[in-house]
Amino acid sequence: MCRNITILRGLEPAATEQEIYAAAQEFVRKVSGVSGLTTATKPAVDKAVEAIAAATTQLLAELPDRQAPPQSEPPLRRIAARSAALDEDAS
Template sequence: MCRNIHQLHNFEPPATGDEIHAAALQYVRKVAGSTRPSQANQAAFDRAVAAVAAATAELLGELVTTAPPKNREAEAAKARARAEKRYAS
């Protein structure tokens, strides 16, 4: 489930709200142990996603680095190359 959470810090352009929300959703799904909460738990699930997304956005806004920003396309190409090597048959 959590394999879809990607590093969000130090990219140009910065992480979008959708990327932050997707990471928060994956985190809450992992912690809750389910991808879809029951109707009884939906409100708590949604509040948790919103809280994690807010905390993530705050963290990303406060982090500082001297490293140059990473290129999203270059990082994605590296990840694809690693996957090809790992899953080659």
């Protein structure tokens, strides 16, 4: 499973635009095989990421609420939680 493609539906608080965009970027990187952007690939990749992020936002808005939250948090939340924990330890 790609690191940023996690269940975004049912998160509390709801998935952010940044989390949705990160998942869309990872999806496009995976299916396209493009790991580094060049002037030749950037326009197509950017367009695809925007379309997938928009479709994901719409999908999440239209789906009914989950009965239980997802078992794991998106990577951006895990990174933020680790940073907060490190800041608390340093205090």
